[in-house]
Amino acid sequence: NIIIVAEGAIDRSGKPITCDLIKQLVSKKLGFDTRATVLGHVQRGGTPSAFDRILASRMGVEAVMALLEATPDTPACVVSLSGNMAVRLPLMECVQVTKDVTTAMSEGRYDDAVKLRGKSFE
Structure with a gap:
C-alpha cells in the first residue's frame, strides 16, 4: 500500500500533515510496518529546472x-514519462521487466538488458 502526501498538506484546523505523522499513525493504529520516503529534486540529482517542476505537476x-x-x-499502475506525457x-508488468533485466545481467546478456530498459537507457 502507498500513501501519497502533498507537500504543505494541512488539516481542517491548519496543522501540517507530515509524512512522519502519517507514518506514526499507520504504525500505531493499524499495526503496519511503515517507511517514509520524501521524493524531490534530490532523487533526480541537482537543482530542479522548469521542466522538473512541470514534470512533477503532470x-x-x-x-x-x-x-x-x-x-x-x-490493476495497480506506475506513473511514468513517455516522451513528454505522463502515462500509466x-x-x-514493470516489476516483471525489472526481474528480466536482473536475469539478463546475471546471465551476461547485456544487450538484452539494455533493450529491456528501453530507448532512453541506450
Missing part, C-alpha cells in the same frame, strides 16, 4: 487521476 496529476478513477478491480503503466 505526474502528480496523473497519479491523483489514477487514484480517483480506480475501482477495486483496477501496469505495475506488475
